[in-house]
Amino acid sequence: MTDKKGQPERDDESEAMMSTYVRQLEESRKELTRERGLLHTMLDQAGDGVVAVDVQGRFLHWNRRATEILGMGPSDLPPENWPGHYGLYHSSNKLLNPDELPLVRAMRGETVHGQEIMVRNRGNPDGHWIAVYARPLNIGEHHADGAIALLVDVEENRQQQQLFQLQSSEQNKIGRLALIGQVVDTATHNLSQPLAAIANYTAAAIQLRSTGRLDDRRLDEILSHISRLAERGAQGLEALRALSRRGGRSYGKVDINAVVQAALSLLEESIKAREIKVEQQLTPELPEVTGNSAELQQAVAHLLLNAIEALAARRDEKRRLILTTKRTTDRDGRVRIEVADNGPGISTELYDSLFEPWFTTKPEALGLGLSVARGIAQTHQGDVIMETHEEEGLTRFTIELPATEEKDV
Amino acid sequence: MSSTAQVYIVDDDTDVRDSLTLLLESVGIEVTAYANADSFLQEYRRQPKKPGCMLLDVRMPGLSGIALLEEMQSEAIGIPVIMLTGHGDIPMSVQAMKLGAVDFVTKPFNTQKLLDLVQDVLRNPPNQNRTGKTDLDPHTTHQRWQTLTPREQEVFTYIVSGISNKVIGIDLGISIRTVETHRARIMEKLEARTLVDLVRLSMSFGDSA
Numbered sequence: 179m180t181d182k183k184g185q186p187e188r189d190d191e192s193e194a195m196m197s198t199y200v201r202q203l204e205e206s207r208k209e210l211t212r213e214r215g216l217l218h219t220m221l222d223q224a225g226d227g228v229v230a231v232d233v234q235g236r237f238l239h240w241n242r243r244a245t246e247i248l249g250m251g252p253s254d255l256p257p258e259n260w261p262g263h264y265g266l267y268h269s270s271n272k273l274l275n276p277d278e279l280p281l282v283r284a285m286r287g288e289t290v291h292g293q294e295i296m297v298r299n300r301g302n303p304d305g306h307w308i309a310v311y312a313r314p315l316n317i318g319e320h321h322a323d324g325a326i327a328l329l330v331d332v333e334e335n336r337q338q339q340q341l342f343q344l345q346s347s348e349q350n351k352i353g354r355l356a357l358i359g360q361v362v363d364t365a366t367h368n369l370s371q372p373l374a375a376i377a378n379y380t381a382a383a384i385q386l387r388s389t390g391r392l393d394d395r396r397l398d399e400i401l402s403h404i405s406r407l408a409e410r411g412a413q414g415l416e417a418l419r420a421l422s423r424r425g426g427r428s429y430g431k432v433d434i435n436a437v438v439q440a441a442l443s444l445l446e447e448s449i450k451a452r453e454i455k456v457e458q459q460l461t462p463e464l465p466e467v468t469g470n471s472a473e474l475q476q477a478v479a480h481l482l483l484n485a486i487e488a489l490a491a492r493r494d495e496k497r498r499l500i501l502t503t504k505r506t507t508d509r510d511g512r513v514r515i516e517v518a519d520n521g522p523g524i525s526t527e528l529y530d531s532l533f534e535p536w537f538t539t540k541p542e543a544l545g546l547g548l549s550v551a552r553g554i555a556q557t558h559q560g561d562v563i564m565e566t567h568e569e570e571g572l573t574r575f576t577i578e579l580p581a582t583e584e585k586d587v
Numbered sequence: 588m589s590s591t592a593q594v595y596i597v598d599d600d601t602d603v604r605d606s607l608t609l610l611l612e613s614v615g616i617e618v619t620a621y622a623n624a625d626s627f628l629q630e631y632r633r634q635p636k637k638p639g640c641m642l643l644d645v646r647m648p649g650l651s652g653i654a655l656l657e658e659m660q661s662e663a664i665g666i667p668v669i670m671l672t673g674h675g676d677i678p679m680s681v682q683a684m685k686l687g688a689v690d691f692v693t694k695p696f697n698t699q700k701l702l703d704l705v706q707d708v709l710r711n712p713p714n715q716n717r718t719g720k721t722d723l724d725p726h727t728t729h730q731r732w733q734t735l736t737p738r739e740q741e742v743f744t745y746i747v748s749g750i751s752n753k754v755i756g757i758d759l760g761i762s763i764r765t766v767e768t769h770r771a772r773i774m775e776k777l778e779a780r781t782l783v784d785l786v787r788l789s790m791s792f793g794d795s796a
Binding site: 366369370371374375377378380386389400403451 | 602603606607609610612613646647648651673679694695697698699702
């Protein structure tokens with residue numbers, strides 16, 4: 179920047195330049211403050227606690243949720259005093275060693291993934307489980323500038339799980355009742371076929387033996403058949419196990435294709451008896467769903483049963499049941515289980531009543547299937563939807579469920 | 588047992604088919620087994636078989652047991668048929684009896700009973716007109732029918748159509764318990780021990796029921 183017109187003018191220009199810089203700096207500072215404010219507001223409203231420290235372990239950030247979860251606010255104490263001050267314990271009621279603290283580990287450069295800690299202090303006299311995710315905070319390029327931690331209230335998740343289990347056990351009872359006739363049918367068949375064959379082989383062996391025609395080779399053959407048939411009978415009990423109380427209340431990641439296959443096998447007999455052609459279009463590598471597999475299996479079985487019963491009204495032999503699993507193409511990528519049939523369909527006037535308990539258009543049905551299926555879908559944050567495709571002559575019921583996302587820091 | 592005794596088994600379950608074959612062969616009966624109704628029909632059309640007796644599974648993929656009975660009726664295939672049914676297949680069994688099946692046994696079956704039944708059918712083949720009529724004395728059965736109250740006659744008609752107690756109750760506006768009581772009285776009055784007996788009787792009643 180050169181100027182040949184003399185000092186005073188230059189000073190004026192510098193003055194102007196300076197004030198522009200100052201204004202720009204001021205703007206930037208305001209901008210930074212605004213952004214900082216925005217960041218803090220966002221962090222304050224986060225569902226999980228967020229705590230950040232610098233290299234000395236001084237708190238750079240501590241959001242509102244962190245205070246709620248820990249039952250107290252930040253202090254100036256050094257890390258070695260944190261376990262005693264905040265009341266951070268092992269499950270064995272022993273105070274944590276400062277070296278074991280997730281933030282301290284992260285300051286050393288470690289990444290901590292869901293370390294469970296019991297918090298018990300004045301704000302939390304009964305004690306409270308939290309899970310902590312932590313990792314080093316890198317602001318500069320070459321070294322750790324501190325650490326950040328995410329505090330997750332595990333207790334609340336546990337309570338949600340308990341609520342989930344309570345709701346679902348109620349549904350389970352009704353749902354099991356509605357399905358039991360069909361499943362017993364399948365289980366009875368699965369058991370009676372091998373039992374009949376065992377009885378036949380045994381009677382044949384006795385007959386052959388009494389007439390002196392049972393040589394060792396034949397005996398071996400018959401015995402190996404009987405042993406294999408006993409095994410087949412045991413497998414036949416699987417259908418009943420799915421309905422038993424011990425069918426599992428467990429809550430976890432569920433493979434939807436496996437659930438669909440299991441539901442189908444529950445109703446194998448009803449399908450065969452009504453001469454229904456089943457077309458399966460299962461998408462491989464479907465994302466997992468979080469929930470209870472026994473219940474989801476029940477929900478699918480109800481939709482299948484609904485389709486099977488609808489198909490009974492069809493007199494010709496072209497009864498089709500199309501079973502599809504897929505992921506929606508939108509951003510959420512929900513998992514869909516579709517059950518379509520080419521039965522007589524449902525009048526749109528009845529659509530509103532369809533999902534009500536005890537509503538049925540069939541003389542032998544209880545009218546619980548769709549309402550139970552929807553109830554189960556809803557406890558899994560999903561729903562059941564009905565669509566009619568007149569051009570293809572199909573009625574389709576779909577269970578839509580959120581896919582499980584990988585949670586990370 | 589004469590050497591010409593021939594039993595046809597039509598059942599899609601390999602284990603049941605193989606074991607039944609061995610059982611019947613062990614008492615000297617000649618067996619031909621088919622995994623489905625179509626393969627039996629195809630072979631029969633190529634070369635008609637000697638009468639003997641057929642053991643037919645009611646539930647099969649493809650052409651069902653009932654459909655095969657209908658086909659046999661329309662093609663006048665005069666083989667007496669014993670249906671093999673699962674538990675709770677009563678409507679289907681009733682339908683089968685009406686299509687001319689001589690009896691039905693529920694799986695898993697008592698092997699001795701089954702053998703007795705098969706040997707009985709082989710020794711005394713039922714008349715071949717396959718109308719489903721039986722040789723019960725029409726006069727006696729009509730007399731028994733007269734002893735039923737109008738309500739019992741009504742319930743009887745439902746039962747032999749293969750309708751469940753629950754649905755009979757709903758239709759007639761009475762409890763399942765009452766249906767059960769009616770059913771027991773009907774069996775007693777008609778001197779029937781099983782549903783098969785009832786179905787046979789209903790066929791001999793003809794138009795009166």
